[in-house]
Amino acid sequence: MKEDKTMSKFKLITDGLVKNNPTFVLLLGMCPTLATTTSAINGLSMGLATLFVLVLSNMAISAIAPVVPDKVHIPVYIVVIATFVTLLQLLMQAYTPAMYETLGLFIPLIVVNCIVLGRAEAFANKHGVGESALDGIGVGLGFTCSLTVLGLVREILGSGSAFGYNFIGGHDGMLAFVMAPGAFLCLGYLMVLFNKFLKKN
Amino acid sequence: MAVKSNLINMVAVLGLTCLFCSGVLGGAYVLTKEPIDKAAAEKTNKAISQVLPSFTEVKYNEADHYYTATDGETLVGYAIESTVVGFGGPLSLIVGITPDGVVYNTSVLSHAETPGLGAKCTTDAKFMDQWKGFDPSIKKLSVKKDGGDVDAITASTITSRAYTLAVENALNTFKEIAGQAGNDEIVMPDSDRASNEGGQDNE
Numbered sequence: 001m002k003e004d005k006t007m008s009k010f011k012l013i014t015d016g017l018v019k020n021n022p023t024f025v026l027l028l029g030m031c032p033t034l035a036t037t038t039s040a041i042n043g044l045s046m047g048l049a050t051l052f053v054l055v056l057s058n059m060a061i062s063a064i065a066p067v068v069p070d071k072v073h074i075p076v077y078i079v080v081i082a083t084f085v086t087l088l089q090l091l092m093q094a095y096t097p098a099m100y101e102t103l104g105l106f107i108p109l110i111v112v113n114c115i116v117l118g119r120a121e122a123f124a125n126k127h128g129v130g131e132s133a134l135d136g137i138g139v140g141l142g143f144t145c146s147l148t149v150l151g152l153v154r155e156i157l158g159s160g161s162a163f164g165y166n167f168i169g170g171h172d173g174m175l176a177f178v179m180a181p182g183a184f185l186c187l188g189y190l191m192v193l194f195n196k197f198l199k200k201n
Numbered sequence: 202m203a204v205k206s207n208l209i210n211m212v213a214v215l216g217l218t219c220l221f222c223s224g225v226l227g228g229a230y231v232l233t234k235e236p237i238d239k240a241a242a243e244k245t246n247k248a249i250s251q252v253l254p255s256f257t258e259v260k261y262n263e264a265d266h267y268y269t270a271t272d273g274e275t276l277v278g279y280a281i282e283s284t285v286v287g288f289g290g291p292l293s294l295i296v297g298i299t300p301d302g303v304v305y306n307t308s309v310l311s312h313a314e315t316p317g318l319g320a321k322c323t324t325d326a327k328f329m330d331q332w333k334g335f336d337p338s339i340k341k342l343s344v345k346k347d348g349g350d351v352d353a354i355t356a357s358t359i360t361s362r363a364y365t366l367a368v369e370n371a372l373n374t375f376k377e378i379a380g381q382a383g384n385d386e387i388v389m390p391d392s393d394r395a396s397n398e399g400g401q402d403n404e
Contacts, residue, residue: 003368038316039316057236065216066204066215067204067214068204068209069204069205069207069210069214070204070205071206071208071211072206072211072214072215075215076214076218079215079218079219079222080218080222082222082224083222083226085226085288086226087226087229089228090229090230090233090237091229091233093233093237094233094236094237094240095236097240097241097244100312141395175318175356177320178315178316179315179318
């Protein structure tokens, strides 16, 4: 019985990583996915920022859900999510100004990222605080990993570097991959690979 | 699950949520204000010390957006903020100019250029180094494609042109400052573009 419970908790996290992977399976949050993954570091930071908001908003929403009247639940959730996003923005501006410079433009967009509201609607308002936090961690990690991989592939092809380390000695990479068309191409191929791998298992 | 809605509980829950959230954000704003201001000031100071030789004191001229750096009594140079329209949006530079009218160095304050292309104006050593000691009385201030002496960034001529224009604007501002100071020993090459100092519209 006890083992069952830990199994299901573990499953909550792996579900978010694989079966419910927000980028490659659910296709949610495409705007930040395509826009911020010009390098692995950018993708990683955007993923972590979303993870932060997702875990906290999932927890807060699962805590207040029982007292929120049906007709105003969306506005209440949006206010909660927007609060966490603004909090994150202020904290980043204060303590990681360099990171804020590259991601600053996209941070406010987390408010309307459908992953966050989607998890609030589909999971957090039906489950307890602990489970919602785990779901937030799982989906957030799934989003972070996908963005990092996508960013890494685009960085390797487009700029000839990985995590900022250049290995083609200052030459130009295939620049198209750094720009929007390359984002769509890479995302498409990664999605194919991911789903092929998923079906095999 | 959710409670049945009526006017009173809807107003109460939404009102309380907003009140609570504004409280949290107000608190966070007060707490982070100091570090945010400090980070911004640090960034500007770093940029100034990057574009000018060592100095002990800086004074900011708010009207014309430039810093005057002095070392004791001697004037070290001016760090002039200059904003132009780049390829992707405003391109904001700080240009250090020594009293003899030579560019000491330049640094990008903020930009919105394409990553991998125009954004190289902050990393491309060859492009950045050519501004060190750029003397506008010897070299022509426009990109090579336009018949000047500035090496453009590969595949980013528009960004390079914007960068060059920003430096030119800064030099024009410098001319005005130097003129005001009654220092007419400085000989500057004529510029065909109208003086148009930037510095506003910092993103």
